[in-house]
Amino acid sequence: MDLPGYYEFCCRVKIIAGHDALERIPGALADMNARKPMIVTDKGVSGAGLIDIVTDALKGGIVIGAIADDVPPDSDLRVVNRLANAYREQGCDSLIAVGGGSVMDTAKGVNIVVSEKADDLMKFSGANALKKALKPLIAIPTTAGTGSEVTQVAVIKDHEKHMKMAFVSYFLLPDVSIIDPRMTLTLPSAITAATGMDALSHAVEAYTGLAKNPLSDAHALAAIDLIRSNLVNVTKNPGDRNGRLAMASAATLAGMAFSNSMVGMVHTIGHSVGSVCGVPHGACMAIVLPYGLEYNKHKNGHLSAELLLPLAGSRVYTETPKPERAEKVIALIRQMNQDLHDATGGRHARFFKEVTDREGKPMVPKEKLPDIARTALSDGSIFYNPEELDYDDLLMVLEAAWEGKPLD
Amino acid sequence: MFLPNNYEFACPVKTNSGNRALEHLPVELDALNARKPLVITGKDAAGKGLVDVLIDAFRDSGITIGVFDGVPTSPDLILIRELFRIYRDGGYDAIIAVGGGSATDTAKTLNIAVSGEPEDLETCAGENLIKKPLKPLVYVPTLSGTGYETSRYAFFGNKVYTSHFLIPDLVVIDPRMTVPEDAKTTASTALVALTQAAELYVSPGKNPLTDSYAYTAISFIMENLVNVIKNPQESIGRLSLANAHCMAGCAFSNAAAGMAHTLGKAAGDACGASHGLCMGILLPYVLERYLSLSGYHIADLLLPLAGFDVYAGTAEEKKAQKAIDTIYGLQKDLFKISGGAIPRTLKDANVSKDILKNTAAKAAGGASSGLDSDGCLAVLEQAWEGR
Numbered sequence: 001m002d003l004p005g006y007y008e009f010c011c012r013v014k015i016i017a018g019h020d021a022l023e024r025i026p027g028a029l030a031d032m033n034a035r036k037p038m039i040v041t042d043k044g045v046s047g048a049g050l051i052d053i054v055t056d057a058l059k060g061g062i063v064i065g066a067i068a069d070d071v072p073p074d075s076d077l078r079v080v081n082r083l084a085n086a087y088r089e090q091g092c093d094s095l096i097a098v099g100g101g102s103v104m105d106t107a108k109g110v111n112i113v114v115s116e117k118a119d120d121l122m123k124f125s126g127a128n129a130l131k132k133a134l135k136p137l138i139a140i141p142t143t144a145g146t147g148s149e150v151t152q153v154a155v156i157k158d159h160e161k162h163m164k165m166a167f168v169s170y171f172l173l174p175d176v177s178i179i180d181p182r183m184t185l186t187l188p189s190a191i192t193a194a195t196g197m198d199a200l201s202h203a204v205e206a207y208t209g210l211a212k213n214p215l216s217d218a219h220a221l222a223a224i225d226l227i228r229s230n231l232v233n234v235t236k237n238p239g240d241r242n243g244r245l246a247m248a249s250a251a252t253l254a255g256m257a258f259s260n261s262m263v264g265m266v267h268t269i270g271h272s273v274g275s276v277c278g279v280p281h282g283a284c285m286a287i288v289l290p291y292g293l294e295y296n297k298h299k300n301g302h303l304s305a306e307l308l309l310p311l312a313g314s315r316v317y318t319e320t321p322k323p324e325r326a327e328k329v330i331a332l333i334r335q336m337n338q339d340l341h342d343a344t345g346g347r348h349a350r351f352f353k354e355v356t357d358r359e360g361k362p363m364v365p366k367e368k369l370p371d372i373a374r375t376a377l378s379d380g381s382i383f384y385n386p387e388e389l390d391y392d393d394l395l396m397v398l399e400a401a402w403e404g405k406p407l408d
Numbered sequence: 409m410f411l412p413n414n415y416e417f418a419c420p421v422k423t424n425s426g427n428r429a430l431e432h433l434p435v436e437l438d439a440l441n442a443r444k445p446l447v448i449t450g451k452d453a454a455g456k457g458l459v460d461v462l463i464d465a466f467r468d469s470g471i472t473i474g475v476f477d478g479v480p481t482s483p484d485l486i487l488i489r490e491l492f493r494i495y496r497d498g499g500y501d502a503i504i505a506v507g508g509g510s511a512t513d514t515a516k517t518l519n520i521a522v523s524g525e526p527e528d529l530e531t532c533a534g535e536n537l538i539k540k541p542l543k544p545l546v547y548v549p550t551l552s553g554t555g556y557e558t559s560r561y562a563f564f565g566n567k568v569y570t571s572h573f574l575i576p577d578l579v580v581i582d583p584r585m586t587v588p589e590d591a592k593t594t595a596s597t598a599l600v601a602l603t604q605a606a607e608l609y610v611s612p613g614k615n616p617l618t619d620s621y622a623y624t625a626i627s628f629i630m631e632n633l634v635n636v637i638k639n640p641q642e643s644i645g646r647l648s649l650a651n652a653h654c655m656a657g658c659a660f661s662n663a664a665a666g667m668a669h670t671l672g673k674a675a676g677d678a679c680g681a682s683h684g685l686c687m688g689i690l691l692p693y694v695l696e697r698y699l700s701l702s703g704y705h706i707a708d709l710l711l712p713l714a715g716f717d718v719y720a721g722t723a724e725e726k727k728a729q730k731a732i733d734t735i736y737g738l739q740k741d742l743f744k745i746s747g748g749a750i751p752r753t754l755k756d757a758n759v760s761k762d763i764l765k766n767t768a769a770k771a772a773g774g775a776s777s778g779l780d781s782d783g784c785l786a787v788l789e790q791a792w793e794g795r
Contacts, residue, residue: 001627003648006426011419015617018414033540131441133541170422170439214628214651215423218620225409226616246411249616306716314720 007213010170011256013139013150017179017249019241022054025096025138026061028176032136034094036065038087040107041098043070045142053182054098054140065092075102076157077121077165080109087114094136097174098183101148104139108154108172111137121156122165130169139174142183144247145195145282147202147255149177179252181244189235190347193340194282196231196247199223200333201266201285201292202254208296208303210384211262219257224310226250232336235343264385266292269397272376277364279355286340287352290333291397292385293326294407299386301326308332330406351404369398410705415615418572419658421558425581425651430462433504433546434469436578440544442502446474446495448515449506453477453550458506461584462548474498479511484565488518488529495522502544505576506585508553508597508653516562516574519545529567538571547576549650551589554683555600558657575661579654586650588640591746592682598633598649599688600669601625601656606691606735607666608659609712612703621659626712628652630734634741637750667779668694670771671788675754678763685750685757688742692735693791697783699728706731736795753794764788 016024029037041051046069055064068083087095087110097107112124115134124130139149154167187195203223206216226246234243269292270284293304305325309317311332320328340348349355352364364372373394376382382389389397400407424432437445449459454477466473476491494500495518503522505515520528523542532538547557556562558579562569589597605622608614614622629652632645640646665673671694672687698704707727711719713734722730742750751757768784779787 001624001631001648003628003644003651004426006424006429008422008424010422012422014416014418016416017615018412020414024416128439131439213425214624215620215655218624219617221623222409222616222620226411229409242411242413245413249411253616253620309716309720314722314724317716317720 001214001217004213007211009213009215009260011150011173011260012170013173014176015179015252016176017245017252019181019245021178021180022057022140022182025058025178028138029062029094029136032094032175034136036063036090036092037094037096037138038065038083038090038092039067039069039096039098040071040083040103040110041067041069042072042103045069045099045103048186050098050142050183054096066090071099071103071106073102074157075106076159077109078159079106080113080121080156083110084113094138096138096140098140099142101146104148105154105156107137107139108167109156111135112167125165125167127168129167130171132171134171137174138176138178140178140180140183141248141251143187143191143195144184144244144251145198147199147251147259149174150252150255151259177252179245179248181241181248184244184248185239185241187238189238190344191282192238192247193231193235193344193348194280194286195251196227196235197286197289197337197340198282199247199251199254200227200231201270201289202258202263203227203250204289204304204307205263205266205292206254206257206261207307208293208300208386209262209264210386213261216257216261219253221310223250223253223257224307226253228311232339232343235340235348262384263381264292265295265382265389265397267381268376268379268385268389269372269394269401271379271381272372273352273364276368276372276375279363283349283355286337287349287355287401290330290337291401291407293330293333295393295397296386297326304329352398352402353404364402366402369395369402373398409616409619410614410708412615415617417615417617417662419621419661420572420575420577421654421658422578423581423654424578425647427583429580429582430465430548430584433465433580434471436546436580437471437502437544440502440577442544444472444474444498444500445502445504445546446476446498446500447504447506448479448491448511448518449475449477450479450481450511451477453507453511456587458550458585458587461582462504462506473504474500479514481510483510483514485529487514488521488564489526491518492521492526502546504546504548505557506548507550508557512547512553512557513563515545516569517564519543519574520562520569532571533567533569535570536572538569538573540573542573544578545576546578546580547654548580548582548585549654551586551597551646551650552593553597553600553653555597555604555653555657555660558654558661560661572661581647581650581654583643583647586646588646591637591749592685594637594640594649595633595688595742595746595750596682596684597653598629598684600684601653602629603666603668603672603687603691604656604660605652606709607668607694608663610695610698610705610709611663611666613663614705618659618662621655623712625652625656625659626709627715630713630738634738634745637742638745666694667771667784667787671767671784674767674771675759675763675788678767679759681757681759686754686759688739689752689754689757690787690791692732692739693787695732695735697779697787710734754788754792755794759792761792764792
């Protein structure tokens with residue numbers, strides 16, 4: 001196990017996981033001397049009936065101060081301030097965020113406003129501007145992928161000033177994350193597949209990246225092991241509660257791994273396809289992951305080779321000669337995309353040309369690739385990729401990932 | 409990978425490890441809203457010049473630090489009263505413990521007093537009686553420790569404090585502080601960590617997060633312990649062992665103590681023998697006993713013990729025994745390279761045979777493991793005599 005010259009690792013979030021995890025929220029709130037939480041979520045989550053499951057689990061234990069279920073997908077400062085007012089009016093003393101990235105970010109923003117009694121949220125943007133603990137925040141992720149339940153970042157937009165503010169602080173880590181399979185049980189199979197591959201890309205990039213460390217490695221290996229044994233099964237059998245718990249656990253492990261190391265070109269390209277063409281994040285990650293490993297192979301092939309053990313088990317690992325293990329890992333990830341493609345009736349895209357919107361229209365026209373490559377050049381994660389990437393390199397990878405051809 | 413139906417895990421520790429890690433302390437303290445830390449350590453660390461390195465790290469930071477470097481092996485309440493006065497009158501707002509054992513126990517105990525009232529030392533003794541976060545606590549490890557430093561435990565006199573709030577906020581592992589120790593101290597500290605991590609890694613109470621910390625700790629110890637004792641100048645090896653010791657403590661906060669841990673501590677206490685050496689001796693015997701019980705994951709242990717290639721290359725049905733044999737192998741190597749100073753049997757560790765029966769009965773009474781008093785006694789007797 002390699003010890004880097006210097007590293008830091010921190011994940012102070014308490015994890016409560018399992019089939020009865022939601023029922024343990026009242027106890028977790030009591031531990032933090034909180035009695036009256038505000039639930040923050042979005043219409044999609046409440047429409048899927050998930051808030052009913054949460055409130056049922058809280059029944060008898062606590063009083064819910066308020067439920068704000070209208071966080072928009074591109075939440076902003078106005079939403080944060082409106083929710084903060086509701087929090088104060090109802091005399092709430094804690095927050096429960098149920099949902100994905102936008103909900104988590106919004107709840108974190110509300111928490112800064114109500115804890116710091118802030119009129120101007122801007123004062124707290126940037127790194128380490130927060131100096132003390134905020135109000136108790138419990139995160140309940142509703143997809144198994146992003147890992148945003150264990151990250152210390154919040155991004156909040158100001159639509160009036162056309163600005164995006166980033167807040168980075170260990171005080172933004174949720175106090176508790178609840179990993180309960182009931183929250184992902186009804187995810188459609190294509191989303192299950194894409195978010196699962198998102199988690200895999202977090203773990204793989206953490207393990208093979210430049211800022212890896214012993215603890216991010218261990219979390220990444222565990223995540224990959226769980227994803228290998230469960231993702232395809234759960235995509236085929238959405239009602240498999242144990243598989244759902246395994247995937248939710250894997251996403252959290254992968255989130256802990258990548259938020260304490262760095263991600264590279266899979267995210268560089270993924271972010272850019274997302275921002276230019278509006279493709280969901282997980283779908284991009286799934287497509288680019290094998291290309292990232294291929295492109296970086298001469299730099300970190302010895303590391304991707306090790307992933308053959310969690311990805312394929314003892315027998316395949318032993319039977320594959322050492323120099324062939326990295327290739328085998330790449331092949332297995334491609335096979336995983338293929339299996340997910342089959343398990344979702346073709347809705348899980350293997351290549352960019354297969355990505356379509358709800359009307360079946362292609363989302364990534366080939367002529368957009370140069371745009372995407374240019375956008376990628378200014379994505380921060382590009383600096384953490386093991387091998388350098390210029391515009392031509394990015395375009396070459398994008399063209400291959402569009403067509404579905406391996407890199408030479 | 410084993411996934412329980414329900415599990416919980418928390419590790420509030422931030423780890424900073426590596427070159428010039430101490431120089432990050434001013435920034436880290438600022439992030440914890442602390443400006444004036446009191447350093448607590450024993451004469452041993454001070455004598456080795458470690459405190460000077462720490463003081464140097466604060467040069468140019470504008471931060472004033474206090475240093476108390478007189479913690480004895482068995483501190484008493486008079487010391488806590490003295491430290492309480494120093495902390496309060498000096499306007500300190502955080503504690504940095506340098507070195508394990510009594511220095512850290514004293515720092516944690518002092519933290520209970522200064523975060524509330526001195527009377528809390530009476531009312532908070534026991535399980536989960538501390539009700540709110542304490543002042544920021546930083547732990548700077550050396551190569552000598554009891555295994556409880558990064559855990560939720562503090563031992564002071566005859567009192568045991570158990571609380572999530574006792575876990576350090578920050579651990580700073582710096583190669584200038586992990587200076588060489590004698591073979592027995594190095595081994596004892598590492599073997600507590602190995603026992604904590606390995607027992608948790610095989611236990612029915614494990615989960616993927618305890619696995620991650622335990623896996624890392626076990627790997628580091630197996631890859632470095634023998635080397636470091638052979639060649640104490642191995643700086644990266646020493647740093648790896650200190651990492652292992654901190655991570656094992658983090659995992660340990662999330663589970664009940666295993667049988668080798670419980671028996672090793674009890675036998676050590678009864679005879680004034682080293683806890684760590686006793687635990688290390690007992691570990692493979694306890695694991696062998698677990699082979700016949702269901703719900704234990706002995707085969708999994710081969711991965712961190714022996715690495716990817718050996719694990720993958722060993723047939724499934726042979727993995728568990730191979731894991732146990734690997735630990736016997738470690739015992740043999742340690743015995744050999746230390747010229748017999750690191751014992752392989754409880755007998756050689758100066759544990760009296762007379763105490764075994766009583767120790768077994770007591771351990772089984774308070775135990776979380778599947779072993780009854782007879783099982784404990786059998787393990788103790790085997791480990792006393794050796795194979």
